Amino acid sequence: MVKQIKSLKTDLADNKSAPSMALSDTDGSATDEKSSSTELNLTNHFLIAMPSMQDPVFGGSVVFICEHSPRGAMGMLINRPTDMNVAGLFDRIDLKLENIPDSHPMGKDPVMFGGPVQDDRGFVLHAPVGKYTSSLKVTDDIAFTTSRDVLEAIAAGDGPDRVLMSVGYAGWGAGQLEKEILDNQWLTVLADPEIVFSLPLEERFNAAIKLLGIDPLMLATIAGHA
Numbered sequence: 001m002v003k004q005i006k007s008l009k010t011d012l013a014d015n016k017s018a019p020s021m022a023l024s025d026t027d028g029s030a031t032d033e034k035s036s037s038t039e040l041n042l043t044n045h046f047l048i049a050m051p052s053m054q055d056p057v058f059g060g061s062v063v064f065i066c067e068h069s070p071r072g073a074m075g076m077l078i079n080r081p082t083d084m085n086v087a088g089l090f091d092r093i094d095l096k097l098e099n100i101p102d103s104h105p106m107g108k109d110p111v112m113f114g115g116p117v118q119d120d121r122g123f124v125l126h127a128p129v130g131k132y133t134s135s136l137k138v139t140d141d142i143a144f145t146t147s148r149d150v151l152e153a154i155a156a157g158d159g160p161d162r163v164l165m166s167v168g169y170a171g172w173g174a175g176q177l178e179k180e181i182l183d184n185q186w187l188t189v190l191a192d193p194e195i196v197f198s199l200p201l202e203e204r205f206n207a208a209i210k211l212l213g214i215d216p217l218m219l220a221t222i223a224g225h226a
Helices: 086-092 147-153 176-182 195-197 202-210 217-219
Strands: 046-047 062-069 072-077 080-083 112-115 119-129 135-137 143-145 162-173 184-190
Touching: 046 202, 062 202, 072 119, 072 176, 080 176, 086 112, 119 147, 119 195, 143 202, 147 176, 162 176, 162 195, 176 184, 202 217
Parallel strands: 112 162
Antiparallel strands: 046 062, 046 184, 062 072, 072 162, 080 112, 119 143, 119 162, 135 143
8 A cells, every 4th residue: 555645844854853762862772771681672673564453554564663662662664655756755855866866766766654653754764874963773784864964965975875765653652562562463573674675565574474484375374473
């Protein structure tokens, strides 16, 4: 299903900070050093929706988790495109694409519907991390950025090599995601950057399932999580 975007008030246009839950009280890393080693931490993991999930937003989705701590979790849907491509996003935030014209492959890449939170604002998942005004470091290689400077760098040909752009993100309050997992709404597995950045959208769901060693055709009979 393609999500239609009617208006966009992207933080990427103003160098504003990333979602407060993600960056507050952190040192730029998605790892909470104060957390107990026994606590579930799904940072840099995929959430894979179980077939029983009938939610119109998350049903059939794969979510890349950018941060997970006792305060909650946030991530980006990586297989739900909008009706806007990267060139269109750049145009909407008045950023010239001299180095990424409509004919450039990246300009034709779809912008994801990242989730229902702040779905009128833009977000960028990218590798390598780089140095940008407002970034959340997910791993040593991947960051989640909301500031305009990452797009300016891309337009200038100096941006990250791998990019996935979205409008909106997915968020869970304290304990909410854990409960959904216990209710068998999600499978979880360590994320693969190749699926995030390289694989065709229509292949990402099955590829994520296969990371668990599961035949996608058998998923309907499986409950639980990795």
